[in-house]
Amino acid sequence: MAQAETEKKRHWTFHIDVEKIGWLTLDVVGSGVNVLSREVIGQLEEIVVKIEAMDRAGELTGVALLSGKASGFVAGADISEFDEMSDPAVLPEALKRTHALFARIEKIKAPFVAGISGFCVGGGLELALACHYRIAVNDDKTKFGFPEVKLGIFPGFAGTGRSIRQAGPIDAMQLMLTGRTLSASAAKRLNLVDRLVRHRDMLRWEARKAILSNRKAKPAPFSKRLMAMGPLRSRVAGKMREETGKKVNKAHYPAPFKLIDLFEKHGNNPKAMMNAEIDAFVPLMGSPTAQNLRRVFFLSEALKKQGVKEKPKPTFSRVHVVGAGVMGGDIAAFCALRGMAVTLQDMDMERIKPALERAKKLFKKRLKTKQAVDAALARLEADVDGKGIARCDVLIEAVVEKLEVKQQIFSNAEKKLKPGAIMATNTSSIELERIAEALTDPARLIGLHFFNPVAQLPLVEVIQSKLNDERAVRLGCSFVLAIGKSPVVVKSAPGFLVNRALMPYMLAAIERVEKGESPEQLDAAAVAFGMPMGPIELMDTVGLDVGASVARELGQEVPKDSRFSRLIAEGKLGRKTGQGFYRWEDGKAQKQKPPAHANLPGLGRDLIQPLVDTTEQIVAEGVVENADLADIGMIFGTGFAPFLGGPLKARQDGKA
Structure with a gap:
């Protein structure tokens, strides 16, 4: 040459x-x-x-x-x-x-x-x-x-x-x-x-x-x-x-x-x-593990294509979050971490301060320099009066799961929001159609359902009601992708995908505890099967009051004479109160050594059946478009064993 x-x-x-x-x-x-x-x-x-x-x-x-x-x-x-x-x-x-x-x-x-x-x-x-x-x-x-x-x-x-x-x-x-x-x-x-x-x-x-x-x-x-x-x-x-x-x-x-x-x-x-x-x-x-993990990779890549297709792509520079509790505060912090200007609203500063403190800890953990931490803190602003509503590109409501409260928030916000801004609820179980009854333009309301802890779990369920047009949903997907999360579109139905599939699984495990089985053994069995956490520890982590509320939304009442109900009545709500089915110290469940079991993975497979059955039913009802989306949603939302490829792939392969 x-x-x-x-x-x-x-x-x-x-x-x-x-x-x-x-x-x-x-x-x-x-x-x-x-x-x-x-x-x-x-x-x-x-x-x-x-x-x-x-x-x-x-x-x-x-x-x-x-x-x-x-x-x-x-x-x-x-x-x-x-x-x-x-x-x-x-x-x-x-x-x-x-x-x-x-x-x-x-x-x-x-x-x-x-x-x-x-x-x-x-x-x-x-x-x-x-x-x-x-x-x-x-x-x-x-x-x-x-x-x-x-x-x-x-x-x-x-x-x-x-x-x-x-x-x-x-x-x-x-x-x-x-x-x-x-x-x-x-x-x-x-x-x-x-x-x-x-x-x-x-x-x-x-x-x-x-x-x-x-x-x-x-x-x-x-x-x-x-x-x-x-x-x-x-x-x-x-x-x-x-x-x-x-x-x-x-x-x-x-x-x-x-x-x-x-x-x-x-x-x-x-x-x-x-x-x-x-x-x-x-x-x-x-190996089956590598084959299933490749499938998970391709499914996760497909989620990145769910946003708005037209160019230029929409940009999201300002977010307003109503509700500074654990979910709302952490959603606001994560958006600020991802470079957006965020206003966080609640009834008074005393309710917002804990969220700002948690945000500061997140920024220090994730960002390298004091300069970067300070910049992130500057992007997150307390906003008791809700002045940020008029300027925001995305409004996210994350208050208590009470229909009338959510309706009032959106009815007031609708009058202030600029055209084209996303209006979203973080509801975990209430159908969007019910929340949208108070709106002049109900087609504008979508759901953006985050999972706790927000900074760690990659899934956001993008909820589509019967009133939405396709663009509103795709715009929601674009926002989810913009903050580095993975969107799965689901129809507005009680519990949507993840909570609806999780609840029968957790309640069935709690029922076994009520009958005298060891919670430690059940949790160990679920982990042996491939879950990241057992169902009893998961209920404690979610919060017993939240679990009971979601169960009611799904038409599954918690018996009044159960240990579950007694713990809630006594204010023992799980991790957040330091006591639930387990005692919690420094964020960790204090467990006894579980009794021996001849086949823990087999017991775990039995425990997981309600989750698999319900996921299958959700797909059959069209709440989620197909089995692939259901599988990746359950993996990202619950940590369901990725090496099995998701609950429906596991059933197909005879593993669940």
Whole structure:
């Protein structure tokens, strides 16, 4: 290839400049992000053959690998190919091919430098680690990580050994076992990045300097590598198993435990770990857990397409929340955290102050600097008089579940709201048609049902009444997406989707407690099945009074002579009062050791049947459009075992 010549392929461009620097740019056609599909990898192989020849001939000063997309570097392998690639007859050879390609890049004598902006995760990070030197933009958009464990696998493009070589065994394994993402500065501290720049437009200049200076990354220091040597490695692996076992069940999520096994065998030898990676990876890719987690991924991605379709897309800069209780205050805080100006209204400042204090704690936990915390606090304003109603783009009511109170709030607000503003209720159980009876334009009212804790649970049910037009609902979805949540559209019916499915499950478990069964054993059984929390602890967390109110809305009365009713009468409402079915200390239920049971997962499966049955009924009634939406809604709203793919997928597979 002559100097200043350019070679173009469908996804790649390779240009040699007058300094004999090769500029290799990836811009995947037809995709908003760069992904490593088989076609992309195949084209890279062809270009690497040319680079190797130029390198041998002394015609190459170095290569800079860049992204042609503003969205990021590389977002990993192409997940849409995973089902086909999971075939054991296909996958091993495909992995060997990519391993060999990345090894060839690593062996090129001329410096091979990656310039990284935006997401560099999964296979993208594995490609970057095969390069000799890494430069990254130090901004909020640039992220590094190995999210594969969230898909039931672990890195498969030799990222296991290379990450351990660069970051050391402890940091690298934690990154792979947790699936968390790192900022550019954190990645540099772990030695995954060698140099930081302030802006994306500085990447080319810094890459050029790195190539002309023949810079190469150094591996992790001996003090870090020591933890993978000799008998220390087995002890470290044992500790990793213990800590991982506290978070996930090995029977449900085998990938992290298989990764630890791989580390225990080969963690002191990155090359051996890379070579052994393929045999350990292949069985995981086709496992039921990985198949179901891929399904969950695609369902969650589909939720992102539910907003308003026209362009320009609507923007939401101001939110007004009526009700500064736990839900209202936390919704307001979360919107402010996401960059919106928020006014929070209640009857007086004494009711608003606790919400502002909780918001401050959230901001300190989530935001990095005092400046960012102060900015978020400035965006959240107490508004006793409701002056923010007239300016807001979104009005959210989150007061007590009393029909007449909600009707009065919306009747007053309707007169002040600007045209086009969203009018939404956070009701957990009351049909929208009943609330809208007090409105001049009832078609304007939708539901935005958040879940507690707001900052953690990703689901928001977008409630559609018989009076809404499609745009009002899609506008609600757009707002939910704008604050980083996942919208599931459901029709206005008692309990909607999540509460309606949860309540029979919780009440049936409480009935078993009333008959003398151990609440600790029932909760342990639900967790053994795959739920994040048992039904009794969940009722305590929700609040016994809230649970009883929702039960009544759904036509399920709580017997007056029950322990449930007595606890409510005594003001023992669960976590928020420090006593319910359990005693609570520092936000944790104080449990006795549960009695032994021969088959806890089996008992958990029995417990979960009312939830599965009700979800099936909800779909049959058309409250939610289809089984896929019901499954993703129950996973995001209740934490229903993702590895089973949702309640209806679990029933289909004979697992529930």
